[in-house]
Amino acid sequence: MHDSNKKDAQRILISMVLGLIIGLILFYTNNGDLVGYIKPLGTVFIKLLKMIIVPLVFASIFMSMINLGTPEALGSMGRKAVGYYFVTTAIAVFFGLIFVNLINPGVGADLGAEGLNNLSGNMAQRVSDQGGLFQTVVGVLVDAVPSNPAGAMANSKVLQIIVFAIMMGIVALYNPKKSEPVIKVMGALEEMMLALTHAIMKFAPIGIFVLMVGVLAQSGFSAILVLAKYMLTVILGLTCHAVFLLFVGTTRLKKSPIFILKGLAAPLLTAFSTSSSAATLPITMTCVEEELGVKKETAKFVLPLGATINMDGTALYESVAAIFIAQAYNIHLTLTQQIIIFMTASLAAIGAAAIPGAGLITMSIVLNAVGLPLDGIGLILAVDRILDMFRTTVNVFGDCVGTIFVDSFLNKEKV
Numbered sequence: 001m002h003d004s005n006k007k008d009a010q011r012i013l014i015s016m017v018l019g020l021i022i023g024l025i026l027f028y029t030n031n032g033d034l035v036g037y038i039k040p041l042g043t044v045f046i047k048l049l050k051m052i053i054v055p056l057v058f059a060s061i062f063m064s065m066i067n068l069g070t071p072e073a074l075g076s077m078g079r080k081a082v083g084y085y086f087v088t089t090a091i092a093v094f095f096g097l098i099f100v101n102l103i104n105p106g107v108g109a110d111l112g113a114e115g116l117n118n119l120s121g122n123m124a125q126r127v128s129d130q131g132g133l134f135q136t137v138v139g140v141l142v143d144a145v146p147s148n149p150a151g152a153m154a155n156s157k158v159l160q161i162i163v164f165a166i167m168m169g170i171v172a173l174y175n176p177k178k179s180e181p182v183i184k185v186m187g188a189l190e191e192m193m194l195a196l197t198h199a200i201m202k203f204a205p206i207g208i209f210v211l212m213v214g215v216l217a218q219s220g221f222s223a224i225l226v227l228a229k230y231m232l233t234v235i236l237g238l239t240c241h242a243v244f245l246l247f248v249g250t251t252r253l254k255k256s257p258i259f260i261l262k263g264l265a266a267p268l269l270t271a272f273s274t275s276s277s278a279a280t281l282p283i284t285m286t287c288v289e290e291e292l293g294v295k296k297e298t299a300k301f302v303l304p305l306g307a308t309i310n311m312d313g314t315a316l317y318e319s320v321a322a323i324f325i326a327q328a329y330n331i332h333l334t335l336t337q338q339i340i341i342f343m344t345a346s347l348a349a350i351g352a353a354a355i356p357g358a359g360l361i362t363m364s365i366v367l368n369a370v371g372l373p374l375d376g377i378g379l380i381l382a383v384d385r386i387l388d389m390f391r392t393t394v395n396v397f398g399d400c401v402g403t404i405f406v407d408s409f410l411n412k413e414k415v
Ligand code: ASP
Pocket: 275, 276, 277, 278, 311, 313, 314, 352, 353, 354, 355, 356, 357, 358, 359, 360, 388, 391, 392, 395
């Protein structure tokens, strides 16, 4: 493990634990308001990470194509990546469905009255704005095409940036001489963004400490107790899926689980504390290349795409949450309805943005598909932020293992 990355990971872990302890102390001494004084540091940290995403994704995807050398090579990599995303997301939902049906966290849960009250106006509006399944899938595809690349960058539309970068890459591959200056600039830009990521990581312990204090000082454990069984179900499902992913990672990379977990400690802990796959992306890219030794061109392509559309944790979470809501409302779901949940949760996760709380918004697609009340989202709102931390960690882990998986095939193809 690179020395500086190792130190970063250790510092992040220490600051997370400290943040947790101090957050709880503030909560239980009724001093939660004090968080307001340090909160800006957490906001600045997330803003710094977000600042790098657009130039990094654009330059990385473009350079990954240049390094791959042909559009066909990209196509082959893309197919493997997308295949991996679909299969692992389906497996994640499957784990979720197994645990929620075994544990039945919503059966007998007396939460009915809280439903609507908890769903604040703004959230209710955003939730009901989500269309049906078909509109969502078509919407994602249509929205992936940018009408104005500058607009896509200004609005951090990562999928649009990826599409534009791929098109630029194809043009550059077919016109190597004309594109030479651009290729040089993009190569330099990419290196600069990675250097900037290293610099920002030095600030991560402070940012992460503040984020952790913020979460705990304002909610403590009270919400957790009421929904303990539900949270346990989600976390158990996520843990099983993470173990499965770790198994895939170790077999494809031919390294020990400890090696993988240590190498990915920094991005996983950052994902946990920021609840955003997108904000974590710069750190994920650095560690996958530097710690796991995955080839640059694979990491540069598979990670940004994965951060945007591959969300195993979110898919699992949505399936458990939907069935929990049905159980809490005493609504019996048939096998067909559970199969619909299986499919819609997988697709809704693709549509979810890689930002905090996005999974809760696309939940409405799953609930709508099987006719469950949208108000049910109010039942799980209180613990969403905490579960978001766990599911985002699994989302990022799934992206990392996907990169290992795709890279292992490319290694073979080259031999
Ligand atoms: N916060 C998650 C992520 O960024 C998305 C979600 O809300 O499930 O990966």
